[in-house]
Amino acid sequence: MGCPYAGASAYWYPVMPTDADASDEALMLGYRDGDAGAFDALYLRHKGGVYRYLLRQCRNAALADELFQDVWMNLIRARAGYTVQAKFSTYLYRIAHNRLMDHFRRNNPGSVSLDDETIVSIDEPAAARSFEPEVGTDVRQQAAHLLVLLDALPAEQRAAFLLQHEGGLSIEEIAVATGVTRETAKSRLRYAIAKLRQGMQAWQ
Amino acid sequence: MAVTPEPNMERDPQLAAVYRAASGEEPPGHLDAAIRAAARREVDAGPARTRKVRFGNWGVPLSLAAVVVLSVSVVLMMQQEGADRIESLTHPIPAQVVPRAADTGIGNDAARSLAVEEAVPQRMPAPAPAAVRPESAKSVAETAPQPAAKRRDDANELRTLESNAVRATTAAEADHAQGDLGAKRERVPAAPALSPLRSAPAPIAGESAVGAGLADPRAPAAAMADAPEKAALWRDLVDAPPEKWLQRIVELRRAGKTADAAAVVGEFRRRFPAERVPEESH
Numbered sequence: 001m002g003c004p005y006a007g008a009s010a011y012w013y014p015v016m017p018t019d020a021d022a023s024d025e026a027l028m029l030g031y032r033d034g035d036a037g038a039f040d041a042l043y044l045r046h047k048g049g050v051y052r053y054l055l056r057q058c059r060n061a062a063l064a065d066e067l068f069q070d071v072w073m074n075l076i077r078a079r080a081g082y083t084v085q086a087k088f089s090t091y092l093y094r095i096a097h098n099r100l101m102d103h104f105r106r107n108n109p110g111s112v113s114l115d116d117e118t119i120v121s122i123d124e125p126a127a128a129r130s131f132e133p134e135v136g137t138d139v140r141q142q143a144a145h146l147l148v149l150l151d152a153l154p155a156e157q158r159a160a161f162l163l164q165h166e167g168g169l170s171i172e173e174i175a176v177a178t179g180v181t182r183e184t185a186k187s188r189l190r191y192a193i194a195k196l197r198q199g200m201q202a203w204q
Numbered sequence: 205m206a207v208t209p210e211p212n213m214e215r216d217p218q219l220a221a222v223y224r225a226a227s228g229e230e231p232p233g234h235l236d237a238a239i240r241a242a243a244r245r246e247v248d249a250g251p252a253r254t255r256k257v258r259f260g261n262w263g264v265p266l267s268l269a270a271v272v273v274l275s276v277s278v279v280l281m282m283q284q285e286g287a288d289r290i291e292s293l294t295h296p297i298p299a300q301v302v303p304r305a306a307d308t309g310i311g312n313d314a315a316r317s318l319a320v321e322e323a324v325p326q327r328m329p330a331p332a333p334a335a336v337r338p339e340s341a342k343s344v345a346e347t348a349p350q351p352a353a354k355r356r357d358d359a360n361e362l363r364t365l366e367s368n369a370v371r372a373t374t375a376a377e378a379d380h381a382q383g384d385l386g387a388k389r390e391r392v393p394a395a396p397a398l399s400p401l402r403s404a405p406a407p408i409a410g411e412s413a414v415g416a417g418l419a420d421p422r423a424p425a426a427a428m429a430d431a432p433e434k435a436a437l438w439r440d441l442v443d444a445p446p447e448k449w450l451q452r453i454v455e456l457r458r459a460g461k462t463a464d465a466a467a468v469v470g471e472f473r474r475r476f477p478a479e480r481v482p483e484e485s486h
Contacts, residue, residue: 051230070240164214
């Protein structure tokens with residue numbers, strides 16, 4: 001792959017040919033055992049998704065930068081004790097979710113917790129139809145509208161949607177990352193999708 | 205109208221496609237550099253696993269070694285303390301008794317040994333107090349060693365027996381008493397030669413002397429040696445028959461020399477235990 005790094009550092013860190021094919025768990029184990037290149041590969045794979053997850057949740061770029069750096073520093077410090085107990089992405093996004101919760105509790109103690117289960121009513125007709133983007137509509141406009149709708153979702157539903165689309169987590173993995181039951185995670189995700197779909201249909 | 209979402213609504217490919225088009229944000233470059241540099245510093249600091257294991261390898265053995273050392277030290281200290289305590293119980297200090305023997309003026313070994321014997325706690329049960337009967341007195345005499353108080357009791361008993369023997373009205377009773385007295389004298393050689401016959405209060409006041417007399421088998425000769433003037437009273441009667449002795453006793457009593465008469469009586473009884481001593485007539 002060549003040099004994956006293009007930063008201010010004077011060091012050039014080659015990426016091992018096998019790093020691209022290695023699983024996340026194997027790369028993390030390699031980093032635990034002293035392979036800094038394995039960490040670089042991991043970081044490249046997941047930095048965008050973690051950053052956007054935090055950005056969508058806190059809605060502040062500066063705060064997202066701070067939380068983002070904290071998440072990766074926590075991962076680095078915990079490398080010695082890492083063992084494969086779940087998917088690496090689940091492990092990583094659980095660190096990100098916990099760091100986010102710590103921020104919310106410290107700054108807004110009375111705010112609604114992301115772990116709260118809220119039942120939101122959904123318009124049946126809109127929910128029954130699948131979302132089909134209108135031909136000719138600017139995709140970027142649709143994307144922008146989707147982000148607006150996403151921002152309007154309850155935090156826990158938004159988290160479920162983002163974990164699925166940014167982290168590629170399954171319902172079970174979303175439940176582990178957010179510390180809720182599978183049914184709760186499933187319900188949140190379904191409500192989030194239903195609302196987004198309804199909102200997109202209504203916008204079109 | 206509230207409606208439960210339809211099942212199988214966990215995924216929507218169209219929404220996913222639209223969302224992918226909207227997700228272009230990336231972390232700034234300085235964050236990338238900082239994070240990757242921190243990751244390399246963590247690796248360069250040394251294998252965290254090795255450092256942790258090193259401490260983990262030595263922590264438990266050192267703790268166990270410390271526990272063992274402390275336990276052994278405590279056990280040894282307790283054993284030494286217990287040994288010292290046992291030794292103090294089995295070897296009491298008798299030093300305070302020795303000056304008493306010295307103060308009495310008796311410097312012989314018998315006095316000192318008796319003093320020590322008095323100081324040592326008597327573990328043997330004390331024999332039953334002897335009644336004023338010859339049989340019990342005999343059994344007491346046969347029990348040795350005896351404390352000084354007990355020997356004092358024996359001397360008093362001997363004196364009582366002697367007085368009973370003198371007052372006896374029948375020859376058979378007197379012979380029996382004298383025979384018992386003689387038997388008693390044979391078994392208690394020291395006491396009759398000393399304190400009971402000198403004077404009445406002497407046996408109690410001269411406890412150490414009595415004890416010294418009982419403890420020393422050479423007491424009769426010693427008593428005679430200590431009273432040369434007494435020996436002179438019967439020097440001329442050494443080979444004389446009992447009648448001569450009795451005549452001398454009567455003469456001394458008539459002369460008012462009761463002490464001399466008592467000394468001669470004592471020697472007469474020692475030499476002629478079967479003979480009867482006449483009563484004092486004053």
